Amino acid sequence: MSPKYYKNIEDFIVENNKDSRYLILITENTNLDIDKLEDFKISGAIFPEIILNNSHYKEGLLASVIDDNFNVDLIKDMKTFESNEKTFQDKESLIVLFDALSSDISLFLDNLFESVSEQTKIIGGGSGKMTLKQDPVIFHDGTLHQNAAIVLSTNAKLHIGIENAWEKLQGPFVVTSSEKNVLKTLNFSSSFEVYKDFVEKDSGKKITKDNFFTISKSYPLGIIKFDKEVIVRDPIAIDKDNNIVIVGDIPQNSTINILKGNKQNLIDSGNKAILKLNKDLDSHKNILIFDCISRSFFIDEELKEITKELKQGSILFGVLSVGEIANTSDEYLSFYNRTCVLGMLC
Known part of the structure; x- marks a missing residue:
């Protein structure tokens, strides 16, 4: 072609x-x-x-x-x-x-x-x-x-x-509740509150529903596989119940990290x-x-x-x-x- x-x-x-x-x-x-x-x-x-x-x-x-x-x-x-x-x-x-x-x-x-x-x-x-x-x-x-x-x-x-070259910021966390591409809880706590806490500390920016996608571009999630490979998942929005909406499924009971990226890497x-x-x-x-x-x-x-x-x-x-x-x-x-x-x- x-x-x-x-x-x-x-x-x-x-x-x-x-x-x-x-x-x-x-x-x-x-x-x-x-x-x-x-x-x-x-x-x-x-x-x-x-x-x-x-x-x-x-x-x-x-x-x-x-x-x-x-x-x-x-x-x-x-x-x-x-x-x-x-x-x-x-x-x-x-x-x-x-x-x-x-x-x-x-x-x-x-x-x-x-x-x-x-x-x-x-x-x-x-x-x-x-x-x-x-x-x-x-x-x-x-x-x-x-x-x-x-x-x-x-x-x-x-x-x-x-x-991909993304690096671990924080984790691991267990996905204690999810449904297809909606992440509800991490370690039995609100997924958004857990994510928000660590990303705000690292970025120095306050996260809201309106600016979530802009800030989350620099902080994806990584599903840890059995062979230690990390499958990157893209958080794109917060739904009406304060859950994180992901591009792609995020399985319940999987283990994830919050990632960040060094621009040159x-x-x-x-x-x-x-x-x-x-x-x-x-x-x-x-x-x-x-x-x-x-x-x-x-x-x-x-x-x-x-x-x-x-x-x-x-x-x-x-x-x-x-x-x-x-x-x-x-x-x-x-x-x-x-x-x-x-x-x-x-």
């Missing part, structure tokens, strides 16, 4: 034909008049921003021709997708675009992982808008969908690099991710990036670090996403927040 940037849908229509199928990554600030595209074969999603090489855009779209090596599937409802369908059993690699504000992410990812073979590698990003309101953000052949996903599957091999994490790809590969093709929107406050520096490692003729393209997914080798598929994920097909 070789992407091209367009300022608007009209420019895309003028320059392209109706015979090819296209992957379109479009920003939330760009008017998506789906009726104008009814004669085009398109699949894609809406994101806060898009990325092309060392630039990121709040307006416009990226369009790539999807060649015959890929199958494209629309999952109309993430909740009802079942693993026994074995839809992707014979595929080496998947690229997945999904509704990041769905409460069915964990169920969908569990079933998706069950529908592939052990060697299949998966990369993807959560679509959504910065209003943090769930809207129809997945589109396919003239229709918009909510709580849906697009899956591109291929037998090309996928190489993945993952980094976070910038360097993108560089480390692409160096992982360099280590495995002799040459580059196009590199697909899913970088969390909550890392946007240093995205210019991070893209500079990544693109300086690109080999001549390579293109970096992708999105600032609302959550990221990836697995490596035969490891389980994980849903990340605040993370940089890079992938290359060859």
Whole structure:
């Protein structure tokens, strides 16, 4: 897939034909008049921003021709997708675009992982808008969908690099009450009060419901796995009951830390991710990036670090996403927040 940037849908229509199928990554600030595209074969999603090489855009779209090596599937409802369908059993690699504000992410990812073979590698990003309101953000052949996903599957091999560089501020805490993506209590105390206490002390700022998302960008949560890997979760809002709303599920009885980030380490994490790809590969093709929107406050520096490692003729393209997914080798598929994920097909 070789992407091209367009300022608007009209420019895309003028320059392209109706015979090819296209992957379109479009920003939330760009008017998506789906009726104008009814004669085009398109699949894609809406994101806060898009990325092309060392630039990121709040307006416009990226369009790539999807060649015959890929199958494209629309999952109309993430909740009802079942693993026994074995839809992707014979595929080496998947690229997945999904509704990041769905409460069915964990169920969908569990079933998706069950529908592939052990060697299949998966990369993807959560679509959504910065209003943090769930809207129809997945589109396919003239229709918009909510709580849906697009899956591109291929037998090309996928190489993945993952980094986040967040560090522990406080913890561990036990999740004593939660429901899907709503965190209610930590160590039997109000999750918001526990979080607020430590973050206010470290940041020197008073947290309210109105400024919560702005401050929480620098203080995500980390679920501690059995192998000591930390899966980062993004706190995005406080609900009417003073619970913390998360992007992605946070299981009851799991153990978490409150995290914080050193800016330079976070910038360097993108560089480390692409160096992982360099280590495995002799040459580059196009590199697909899913970088969390909550890392946007240093995205210019991070893209500079990544693109300086690109080999001549390579293109970096992708999105600032609302959550990221990836697995490596035969490891389980994980849903990340605040993370940089890079992938290359060859």
